[in-house]
Amino acid sequence: MMWLLVRARDNADVSVFTVHEPPRPPLDRIDRAASLVFIRDGFSWGAALFSPVYLIVKGQWFAFAAYLVLAFVAAAVLWSVGLLENWFTFMIIGLNIYLGLEASTLERMWLGYRGWTELGTVAGRNLPECERRFFDSWLSALPRDDGLVTLGSEPGFFGGSWWRLFGSRA
Secondary structure (H helix, E strand, O other), X not given: OHHHHHHHHHOOOOEEEEEEEOOOOOOOHHHHHHOOEEEEEOOOHXXXXXXXXHHHHHXXXXXXXXXXXXXXXXXXXXXXXXXXXXXXXXXXXXXXXXXXXXXXXXXXXXXXXXXXXXXXXEXXXXXXXXXXXXXXXXXXXXXXXXXXOOOOOOOOOOOHHHHHXXXXXX
């Protein structure tokens, strides 16, 4: 049975990511592409095992406050019924598993709240393949920056300006 689980993990062929852009993206195509965020859709072990720490690290303060309020309300309800000692641990485990399932959704909602826009969804074997697929289609759809002035490469330490300082090369 364990062999099947290990084999199933190795044969996970598809990962799905959503792509998000900040509220005021840079004008340059390369800088704009570097500012994009890819969020993987699926179960998050970090969120399931370390839920409060995960929410704090991600900066999701509203979700962290909701987690604490929900835990305290559930503890109060279980205490009033007299089941606090028996069921509180199971309730926290269930809450953490639910948060592991919904961590990517919370992150998308948090980015949307902060003004980020969702550009699209991409699927592939892993993150580098998904990035390549997305940028292949996205960069070709953007207009070229032909109006920008490009500067030539600057001479290095031993470049032309160094020789101008000391005169001729001979």
